[in-house]
Amino acid sequence: MDVAIVTVGDEVLAGETANTNASWLASAIADRGSRVRRILTLPDDRAAIADRVAEWSEAFDAVIVTGGLGGTHDDVTADAVADAFERDLVVDDAVRADVLETVAAYRDENPDLLAEHDLDIDVAAWAALPEGARPLINDEGLCPGFVCGNVYAFPGVPAEMRSLFEGVADEFAGDEVARTVYTPQPEGSMLETLTAFRDRFDVAVGSYPDTEGHNRLTVRGTDPAAVERATEWLRERVAVVEEE
Secondary structure, X not given: OEEEEEEEXXXXXXXXXXXXXXXXXXXXXXXXXXXXXXXXXXXXXXXXXXXXHHHHHHXXXXXXXXXXXXXXXXXXXXXXXXXXXXXXXXXXXXXXXXHHHHHHHHHHHOHHHHOOOOOOOOHHHHHEEEOOOEEEOOOOOOOOEEEEOOEEEEOOOHHHHHHHHHHHHHHHOOOOEEEEEEEOOOHHXXXXXXXHHHHHOOOEEEEEEOOOXXXXXXXXXXXXXXXXXXXXXXXXXXXOOEEO
């Protein structure tokens, strides 16, 4: 399963917010045997988001969009996804009820705070989803997520995004497996070995620096037996520190 990730937010592009959502999602998707093929950060620009979602929903098995959901002035992701699929925004009754329940619970839990600040919100702005989308009720916050076609939209708050992804994680199951070899050898010393590897095996291999000062060699493929054979061949030809 080939997946693309779009993170939305001017604050991410400005460096004010670290893009931890993209790295977490990429790891979670890889753990389930699928592969992320693209990661892109876009501003809070409705047309730019709509254009990219429309393009990538055709090119990949699934697209995840995180950030820009809600009822504030710069939350344009739901509108953009609706534009990408040429759909209207509609208010789902179950989502509306959940938004109202969440607001009521917040009022009850924060009476002192709300004595000075009202919490009247435009429920429709928070509960509106592209017509026909499958709502994803947000147990961690106010804003729902949704699935529209093969596009999964999650709020940008990390705890909320992770909770909603876990609810649909089985839908990202794939057949890719990975094995990792750690070595103290510098990349330059392994050039001939990695070239021979690529000529010999029909699986992918990548070399990446590790935080412990080692190089990490990762072998990926959809045939577990082929991945195991290739990994064993590699371990016999490089100095191995440890393996995961």
